[in-house]
Amino acid sequence: MKTRKPLPKKQNNALPLVSSPSIASLKHIALQEQRSKLPIAKGKDALIREFQEHDVTVLLGETGSGKTTQIPQYLLESGIARGGMIAVTQPRKVAATSLAIRVAAEQNVTLGTSVGYSVRFDERFSSETRIKYMTDGMIVRELMSDPLLSKYSVVIVDEAHERSLRTDLLIANLKTIQRQRNGFRDVKGKGKDKADAPNPLKIIIMSATLDAEKFGQFFSGAKILYVQGRQHPVKIYHSSQGQIDYVDAAMRTFYQIHTDYPPGDVLIFLPGQEDIESLERTIEMYAKQLPQDSLSVLICPMYAAQAAGQNSKVFLPAPPKTRKCILATNIAETSITIPGVKYVIDTGKCKEKRYLARNTGGGLDTLLTRDITQSSAMQRAGRAGREGSGHCFRLYTENAFKAMPLSAEPEIMRCSLSSSLLQLKCIGQDLEKLELMDQPAEESMKSSLIVLFLLGALNREKEITAVGRQMASFPLEPVYGRAIIASKDYDCVHEVLDIVSVLSASSKLFVESFEQRDAVSEARKKFRHVCGDHLTILNVVKAYQEIAQSEGKSDRKEWCRRHFLNERALLEASDIRDQLRQTCQRLGIDHSISCGDKEDPIIFSLGHGLAMNIALLQPDGTYKQTIGQSIVKIHPSSALCDKKTPAIIYDELVYTNQIYARGVSRIPKSFIITLGALKQQS
DNA sequence: GAGCACTGC
Secondary structure (H helix, E strand, C coil): CCCCCCCCHHHHHHCCCCCCHHHHHHHHHHHHHHHHHCHHHHHHHHHHHHHHHCCEEEEEECCCCCHHHHHHHHHHHHCCCCCCEEEEEECCHHHHHHHHHHHHHHCCCCCCCCEEEEECCEEECCCCCCEEEEEHHHHHHHHHHCCCCCCEEEEEECCHHHCCHHHHHHHHHHHHHHHHHHCCCCCCCCCCCHHHCCCCCEEEEEECHHHHHHHHHHCCCCEEEEECCCCCCEEEEECCCCCCCHHHHHHHHHHHHHHHCCCCEEEEECCCHHHHHHHHHHHHHHHCCCCCCCCEEEEEEECCCCCCCHHHHHHCCCCCCEEEEEEECHHHCCCCCCCCEEEEEECCEEEEEEEEECCCCCEEEEEEEEECCHHHHHHHHHCCCCCCCEEEEECCCHHHHHHCCCCCCCHHHCCCCHHHHHHHHHCCCCCCCCCCCCCCCHHHHHHHHHHHHHCCCECCCCCECHHHHHHHHCCCCHHHHHHHHHHHHCCCHHHHHHHHHHHCCCCCCECCCCCCHHHHHHHHHCCCCCCEHHHHHHHHHHHHHHHHHHCCHHHHHHHHHHCCECHHHHHHHHHHHHHHHHHHHHHCCCCCCCCCCCCHHHHHHHHHHCCCCEEEECCCCCEEECCCCCEEEECCCCCCCCCCCCEEEEEEEEECCCEEEEEEEECCHHHHHHHHHHHHHC
């Protein structure tokens, strides 16, 4: 964290709204001073020379080097970017926006002029913009309208080591784009001369140190540079033997720190909510037995599904004579930085979602606990050294650490490819032929091709169809794009958009509360629809809209709280719905068409999208897929659990200890027959 | 009758 110089109080009071020029320039001078003190500043001239000489640079460096804020400014100030834009891509929205704010301040310009950003639902840039921070998903979307990314003279891919699906797709495309834009001559002298290239592209890949070779190999001839970070030393302790019960081991290690080490907050990494809750209970139990003169313990659980506001105490300094103990999932590894942490306890475990493709089309998600990677372990340890030297206690042996894979398997190897495959088809590319850093399994590719064929997005020649093009223009999984298109024929676009936007929001609609589970299920009954979870969602959306029309903001909040609904999910869904309505308009689909109180049209529309996700009731009460033949159970959180519905459609399958179908609705058997007949015709 | 890490358009 950077500290800002305190401003003179008097002036601050005199001008509460607009800062005077003198304050602004004071601020600017302070920022310039900070800039020059960053570790990277010493190498500025050498870096600029390297960027001038090489078309691709791989920049390796730890956190705290300032590379993400400084390099774009160096490129701009040195004229390397010429007249074009510099794109800096990030895997997360918050990072993109906060970096842009920071760099605009350093450049002493208003955000949105020469420095801007672009993320979903939020953008600040203009025709003047030269440095644009953006999410990688955003620039991948831009590929569809501008396949050569001709607006950009430099593209900087930050956090490339995370290997998100979109980062990988972007890197693959950048390589081919550069070949086209920069010109090349092969050994036989064929191709263009570099000198003829009117609009060359420079690529800069930024990554953590571990994956240097991989990027170097992919971009042959790339210059690899190292920049130093600014991290305080962290002393690492491994346990002498493997721990079977890591929750118990974490508890004992915590009390060892608590009694033997000086004040400072403790951050414990655990795989999931369940372990967090159980560790919270045991730590609290022993806290009562502490001697009176010792520090008290304040436990702060932290995970994504937590109700909003619950986790705010994490960011406040610990009260006097108190040690904060933060129990967190991976959320504290990259997404959120918690101040005051001096000790880290690392269980070495995390949960990983992995998509298993099936050659019948579609597949299922597994969500299982596994060992972390070396780079993840280093990242976790680093969380103890943000503000001063720290300590990291690993609940695994040094040999176990060495046995861990270096870094996580790229996302492209463990997720459904349908959406990306379709997007690439739109710009005439084939995922199978694209030169990627890592090639996904053939099985996964085949499965996605089948899905897209069954949805009518591709024909037998694997060419994109008119329907496929429409599906690709929705920022949704292809199945839901297909449902919207079907809803046009069933006259229920309005309702399907309402449902689909909630399904694709990242926050969950229903708040989970372990302590108030009875109250939760009672509240949920009010919205429950006999047809299942999709229409239950529609009930919630309709009820919320009614409240929103008549009540103020605070009453809406209160209403959500009373019904155990996550308002964040509803607000997010409303943004998504606006975006989907715009897409409909572009495609000439009237988004206001409604089916009123009828249910079947909605179910039929969803059925067209979820045609691969149908299962039939068996005599023993379980369900059997119509495609894939797996036995699945309806998840207990579903409105249709134990309802013995003869035939169902579902949003997804998740394997934890059993295969559960989630997001379930009743579907008439006659519809399945109709669907089969339609397939025969095509 | 179960339990769900994290992103993104």
